[in-house]
Amino acid sequence: MANKTQRTLMALKDSKERITNFEEVALGYTLEEAMAEANRCLECKNKPCVSGCPVAIDIPKFIHEIKAGNLEKAFEVLSEYTSLPAVCGRVCPQETQCEALCVRGLKGEPVAIGALERFVADSHNGILKTVPSETKGIKTAVIGSGPAGLSCAGTLARLGYDVTIFEALHETGGVLRYGIPEFRLPKAIVDREINALKKLGVKIEKNVVIGRSLDLKDLEDDGFKAIFIGTGAGLPRFMNIEGENLLGVYSANEFLTRINLMKAYEAKSDTPLYLGSNVAVVGGGNVAMDAARSAKRLGAAHVYLIYRRSEEEMPARREEVEHAKEEGIEFKFLCNPLEILGNENQYVSGIKCIDMALGDVDQNNRRRPHEVEGSEHIIAVDNVIMSIGTMANPLIKTLGIDINHQGLIETNEVGQTSNLSVYAGGDAVSGAATVINAMGKGKQCAYEIHNEFMSKREA
Amino acid sequence: MYKIVLKETLATAVVKMMVHAPYVARKAKAGQFIILRVHENSERIPLTIADYNREEGLITIIYQVVGKATMDLNNLEEGDYIHDFVGPLGKPSEIENLKKAIVVGGGVGCAIAYPIVKALAEQNTEVYSVVGFRNKEMVILEDEFASHSDKRVLMSDDGSYGSKGFVTTGLEGLLEEHKDIDCVFAIGPIIMMKNIAAVTRKYGVKTVVSMNSIMIDGTGMCGGCRLTVGGETKFACVDGPEFDGHLVDFDEAQSRNNIFKNQPAHSFEEDKTCQLLKEVENGK
Numbered sequence: 001m002a003n004k005t006q007r008t009l010m011a012l013k014d015s016k017e018r019i020t021n022f023e024e025v026a027l028g029y030t031l032e033e034a035m036a037e038a039n040r041c042l043e044c045k046n047k048p049c050v051s052g053c054p055v056a057i058d059i060p061k062f063i064h065e066i067k068a069g070n071l072e073k074a075f076e077v078l079s080e081y082t083s084l085p086a087v088c089g090r091v092c093p094q095e096t097q098c099e100a101l102c103v104r105g106l107k108g109e110p111v112a113i114g115a116l117e118r119f120v121a122d123s124h125n126g127i128l129k130t131v132p133s134e135t136k137g138i139k140t141a142v143i144g145s146g147p148a149g150l151s152c153a154g155t156l157a158r159l160g161y162d163v164t165i166f167e168a169l170h171e172t173g174g175v176l177r178y179g180i181p182e183f184r185l186p187k188a189i190v191d192r193e194i195n196a197l198k199k200l201g202v203k204i205e206k207n208v209v210i211g212r213s214l215d216l217k218d219l220e221d222d223g224f225k226a227i228f229i230g231t232g233a234g235l236p237r238f239m240n241i242e243g244e245n246l247l248g249v250y251s252a253n254e255f256l257t258r259i260n261l262m263k264a265y266e267a268k269s270d271t272p273l274y275l276g277s278n279v280a281v282v283g284g285g286n287v288a289m290d291a292a293r294s295a296k297r298l299g300a301a302h303v304y305l306i307y308r309r310s311e312e313e314m315p316a317r318r319e320e321v322e323h324a325k326e327e328g329i330e331f332k333f334l335c336n337p338l339e340i341l342g343n344e345n346q347y348v349s350g351i352k353c354i355d356m357a358l359g360d361v362d363q364n365n366r367r368r369p370h371e372v373e374g375s376e377h378i379i380a381v382d383n384v385i386m387s388i389g390t391m392a393n394p395l396i397k398t399l400g401i402d403i404n405h406q407g408l409i410e411t412n413e414v415g416q417t418s419n420l421s422v423y424a425g426g427d428a429v430s431g432a433a434t435v436i437n438a439m440g441k442g443k444q445c446a447y448e449i450h451n452e453f454m455s456k457r458e459a
Numbered sequence: 460m461y462k463i464v465l466k467e468t469l470a471t472a473v474v475k476m477m478v479h480a481p482y483v484a485r486k487a488k489a490g491q492f493i494i495l496r497v498h499e500n501s502e503r504i505p506l507t508i509a510d511y512n513r514e515e516g517l518i519t520i521i522y523q524v525v526g527k528a529t530m531d532l533n534n535l536e537e538g539d540y541i542h543d544f545v546g547p548l549g550k551p552s553e554i555e556n557l558k559k560a561i562v563v564g565g566g567v568g569c570a571i572a573y574p575i576v577k578a579l580a581e582q583n584t585e586v587y588s589v590v591g592f593r594n595k596e597m598v599i600l601e602d603e604f605a606s607h608s609d610k611r612v613l614m615s616d617d618g619s620y621g622s623k624g625f626v627t628t629g630l631e632g633l634l635e636e637h638k639d640i641d642c643v644f645a646i647g648p649i650i651m652m653k654n655i656a657a658v659t660r661k662y663g664v665k666t667v668v669s670m671n672s673i674m675i676d677g678t679g680m681c682g683g684c685r686l687t688v689g690g691e692t693k694f695a696c697v698d699g700p701e702f703d704g705h706l707v708d709f710d711e712a713q714s715r716n717n718i719f720k721n722q723p724a725h726s727f728e729e730d731k732t733c734q735l736l737k738e739v740e741n742g743k
Contacts, residue, residue, distance in 0.1 A: 168678050170496055170503075170543040178680075207545035209678055212491075213482045234680040238692060245687060245711055247718045254681035262502060262675070270527055271502040271675075272719040346714040393679050394697050 005108025008037040010115050015326040019296050022182040022265065025323060026090075031069070034119040038066035040104060041111045048101040049113060054440030055151075057081040059098060059113055066116060075124040078117060083154030083197065084147065084439060086126070086189045087176060089118025092436045093317050122189075126196040135201075136160045138453060141224040143210045146174020147435045148230030148426025150197060151442030156228075157200040159450045164224075165202060168209040171261060174232055175435070178261040179253070181290050183297070184320075187260075211395035216422060226421050226449045229399075229409060230442055233427035235391045239282070243340030244386070248274060248348035252283070252291045252387035259294050276382020277301040280351050282337055283387030284314040289321065291385045292329045303329050304379060308336040308356050308369050334358070334369065338376065340384050350378045390432050406431065415445040423449060460540035461495075464517065469599040470592075472524040473567055474533055475509070481516030483508070483546040489574040490552030490669065490701055493518065494677040496543040497531040504528045505674045505696075507571040508547060518546075521570030521599070548677045549700045552667070554578055557641045559585045561633055563626050563655055564604075565647020566592060571669055572646040573600050573607075580607040587633050588612070591626035591647070595619040627654050634662045642667060645704060649716065653709035666704035670695045673716060686712045 011027040012018075018025050029037065041063040049059045058077060065074035078085045094100075094114040102110030138161050142153045145167040153163045171177050173190045198204070208214055210231065219227055236251035238244050255273075258264040262271035279300045281292040284307035295303045305324070307314060310333050314321060325331070334356040341350040355375035358367040392407030402410040402418035408431055409424040411417050417424050425441030427433055465477040483493055492507045510519035524533050535541065552575050554560075560579055564572030569590050579586040586607070591614040592598045598620055604611050612629040613621030622629065626647070634640065643666045645655040652668040659666040672684035672695040679697035686695060689706035693699065 168545065169676060170545070207543050208482055209545060209548065212547055212678075213486060213545070218485075234678070235694075236680070236682045238682065238685075240692070245685060245692065245715065247715065251682040254675060254683045257675055257681050263500070266500075268500045269502075270500060270531075274718055346711075395679065 004040055004104075007040065007109040007112045008033045008115075010112070012323075015323075015328075018183065019293075019327050022294075022297055024186050025183050028122055029115055029119045031123075034066055034116060035069060037112050037116060038063045041067075042103055044103055048103060049098045049111075052098040052101040053081075054097065054434075054436045055081050055443055057098075057117070062120065063111070063113075063116060066120065071120055071123045074120045076128070078120055079128055082439065083151045083443075084176075084193045084435075085117050086121035086193055087147070087185060088436050088439065089114045089116075089121055090185050090189075091180060093434060095318060097436065126192045127199050128196070135162065136453070137162060138226075139164070139222075139224045140449065141166060141219050141227045142230065143227065144168075144174060144230040144232060144426075144428070145172035145194075145204065146230055146232050146426065146438065147176065148232070148428075148438035148442035149174070149228065150194065151439035152228045152230060152425070152446045153202045153442075154197050154200065155443045155446030156449065157197065157202045159446065161450075163202045165204045166208040166210055166214065167204065167206045169261065170206055172204055172206065174230075178257045179287065179290070181256065181260055181294050183293065184290065209395070211398040216399055216401070216419065220421075226423065226452070228442065228445050228449070229396075229401075229417070229422060229424040229428055230426045230438065231393055231396065231428045232438075233390045233408070233432050234393050236386065237389045237391055238386055239337065239388060241337060241339055243342055243348070244384075246340055246342040246348045247346050248276065248383045249340060250383065250385050252281070252287045252385055253390065255291055255385050256287070256294065259298075265298055273298070274383075275300060276348075278304075278379075278381040279383045279385065280304045280306055280337075280379060280381040281385045281387055282306045283389070284309065284316055285387065285389070286316045286320055288385075288387035289316045289324050289329075291387050293320075293324055293327055295383070295385070296327055296329060300383075302381075304332050304381065305329050306332045306335050306337060306351070306353060306379075308334065309366070310334055310358060313366060332379070336369070336371070337384075341378065348382055348384055350380045351384055352376060352378050390427075392428065392431070396428065414448045415441060416448070460542060461544040463535055463537055463539050463541065466535075466537050469521065470597045473521065473597065473599055474524070475519060475521045475570075476532075477512075477517045477519050478541060478544060479516055480518045480544045480546070483518050483544065484511045484513050484516045487511040487513075487518060487547040488551035489554065489578040490571075491547035491549050492677070492700060493520065493544055493546030494548060494674065495520075495532070495541050495545075497528060497535065498542055501531060501542065502528055503543070503675055503677070505548070505671075505677060507669070507700075508574065509570040510574060510577075518544075521567065523567040545677070549696060550698070552578065552644070552701055554582065554584070557584045559587075559637065559640050561587045561589065561630065561637075561640055561643045562608075563589045563630055563643065563645040563647070563651075564591070565626055565645075565651040566597065567599070568647030568651070568669075569600050569604070572644065573603055575644050575646075576604060576607045585609050587637070589614065589626050589629040589633065591615070591629070591651075592620070593617070625654070626651060627658050630655060630658055634658070634664065640664050643704075644669075644701075649709055649713045652704060652707075653713075656704035656707070656709070660705055667701050668704040668707060669700045670702060670707065670712060671700070671716070672696075672712065673718065686715065
C-alpha cells in the first residue's frame with residue numbers, strides 16, 4: 001500500500017441514481033479492498049480500539065484473519081463478541097467509538113473497522129457451525145426484539161438457555177426493522193442475522209405486547225426463570241407548538257414505520273402515506289437524516305432539514321450528513337419552528353420558523369441557541385416530520401417494576417431491576433442511545449443472568 | 460397465524476368473526492381493542508374486542524366493510540387464517556363504582572358498546588342502553604342489548620324499526636327520566652359522539668367516548684392516533700381509546716381521520732359503504 005495514512009474508500013451508489021430507490025447506498029468492500037484496509041492495522045499490543053467498542057470485540061484479532069484472507073476464522077472471532085456484526089458494521093457511529101481510539105488516527109485516518117466488520121459478516125451466511133453448549137433447560141424470556149433483546153437472546157442461547165423472545169409488532173428487529181431505512185440497512189441483512197439466532201434455538205413470539213397481552217407475573221407462571229426487558233424508548237416527542245395535529249404532520253417514527261415496516265412506498269403494500277412535494281424535517285439526529293433521505297426517495301422536490309443549532313452540534317453521523325447533502329437535502333441550520341400553518345382543509349401549508357444564534361456554553365458544554373428577534377419567516381411545505389427524539393414507552397409503567405422520573409426502567413449496575421429476576425437494558429433504561437450500546441447491555445445482562453444461575457447451582 | 464372459527468353476517472356489510480387468539484383472550488377486557496393485518500401486504504387496522512372466551516382462547520370482532528382492509532378480511536371464511544392479530548390494546552373501560560349508567564351505541568359502534576353493557580350488568584350496575592341504526596337492515600346485537608340492559612331504547616334514522624330519530628333523542632328521554640345517572644358511555648361515529656357530549660354537558664353528566672383514530676402500531680410508538688383532550692395531545696392507543704367526552708376536540712379528530720380519504724383503498728367515511736364496496740356490489 002502506497003499510502004498508509006488514508007483508508008481504503010468504500011464504493012457508493014451515485015447520488016443521482018440512488019435517490020430514485022431505497023437500495024443500499026454503501027456497497028461494501030471487495031476482498032482486495034478489505035485485505036488492503038486490514039493491512040493498515042498495526043495490531044497494537046494494548047489494543048486501544050477494543051476499549052472503544054461497547055461489546056469489546058477483539059478487533060486486531062479479527063482483522064489479523066482478514067489479512068490472511070481467512071474470513072471464516074474472522075467471522076468466528078466476531079461471533080464471540082457480537083450477535084449482529086452485519087448490522088453494527090453498518091450503523092455504529094464508529095467515529096466516536098472504536099475508530100476514535102485507533103492509533104492510525106493520530107497521523108491520518110483510522111482503520112475502517114466498521115467497514116471490515118461488515119465485510120466479514122457479509123461474506124458469511126451468519127450461521128456458525130458450532131452448536132450451543134449443553135442445554136440447561138432453563139426458560140428465559142426476552143421482551144422486545146430490538147438490538148438489546150436480540151443480543152441478550154443470542155448470548156443466552158449460546159450459553160445453553162431455552163430462550164423465547166416476545167415482540168409486540170408483526171416483525172422482529174425493533175428499530176432495525178421500523179426505524180433504519182433499507183438504504184442504510186437492508187432488511188435481508190436483519191432477516192439473516194435473526195435467522196442465525198433461530199438456528200441457535202431462540203424461539204420468537206410475535207404480536208405479543210408485554211404490559212397488555214402478558215405481564216411479568218404471567219411469564220413467571222409460565223415457568224420463565226429470568227426475564228430481560230429490552231423494549232426501547234419508542235414514544236415520540238412533539239414540540240407542543242400550534243398546528244402539530246394538522247394533516248401531514250408526522251412523528252419520524254410514524255413516517256419511518258409506514259415506509260420501513262409497512263413498505264408504504266411499494267405498490268403492493270396497502271399502507272397509505274400522504275406526502276406532498278415540499279417536506280420539512282425537524283431535528284438533527286440520525287433519525288432526522290433517515291426521514292429526510294426517505295422523503296427525497298419518495299419524490300419530494302424539496303426536503304428541508306430544520307435544526308436549531310449549527311452543523312457542528314448535529315448529533316447525526318458525519319457520514320449520514322454527507323450522504324444527505326449529496327442527495328440534495330436542504331439544511332436550515334440555526335432555525336427553529338414556531339408554528340405549523342394549515343389551509344382551510346386542515347392540511348399543512350407551511351412552517352413558521354425563527355433564526356437562532358448560539359450563545360453561552362451551558363452545563364452540558366453546548367452553546368445554547370437563542371432566538372434572533374424579528375427573524376420570523378415562513379417556509380412553504382406540505383409535510384412536517386418531527387424528529388426531536390423519543391421518550392420511554394408508557395406501557396413500562398404497567399409492569400410493576402421501579403421506573404425513574406423520566407419513565408425509564410431503574411436498574412443496578414448489573415442491569416437488575418427492582419424485581420430481582422427481571423433485568424433490563426438498552427433504550428428502555430438509558431433513553432434513546434445507539435444500537436451498539438443496546439447490544440452491549442443485552443449481552444452484559446445475559447452474562448449476569450448466567451452468573452446468577454451458576455452461583456445458585458454452586459450454592 | 461390466527462384461525463377464524465366462526466363467521467356470521469349480522470346486518471348489511473356488518474360481520475362477526477370469532478378468532479383463535481389465546482394471548483389476547485387471556486387478558487381481554489371491555490373497552491380494549493386488537494390490531495390485525497389480513498395478509499402479508501395488508502395494513503394494520505384496529506378493531507374493538509366485542510367479546511371473548513378465555514377458556515377456548517377466542518376473541519369476537521365485529522366489523523363493517525368500509526374499505527380495502529375490511530373487504531379483504533371479509534373475503535376470508537371460517538377455517539382461514541388472519542396473518543397477524545395483536546392485543547388486547549388500549550386501556551380497559553373504567554366501570555367500577557357506577558350505580559346507574561347509560562350506554563349509547565351508534566351503528567357498528569354497538570359492537571364496542573355491547574361488552575361495556577355486559578360488564579356493567581355483570582357487576583350489577585343499573586344499565587340503560589340507547590342503540591341507533593340507519594335503518595332496520597343495519598340493526599345488530601338486538602337481543603344481546605335487550606337481555607343485559609334494564610331498559611333498551613332502539614332508534615332508527617328513518618323510523619323503519621324502533622323509534623324514529625337519532626340516539627341523542629333517546630338519550631335525552633332517559634336523562635329526563637333519570638336524574639341520577641353516574642356516567643354515559645357513547646360509542647359510534649365521531650359526529651354522534653360529539654352530539655351526545657353536547658347533550659350530556661347540558662345535564663352535567665360525566666361522559667366517556669371511545670375514539671376511533673387511525674392507528675399503525677397501537678403501542679404508543681408513532682403518535683399517528685393522537686388527538687387533543689383538554690388542550691393536551693394524547694395517543695388514543697395507549698392513553699385511550701376512552702376519553703372524557705367533554706374534553707375531546709371532536710372536529711380535529713374528524714379531520715385527522717380524513718387524511719387518507721382521497722386514496723382509493725382508504726375510505727374512512729363512517730357508517731357509509733365505501734366506493735370500493737359499491738363497485739363490488741355492482742359486480743364491477
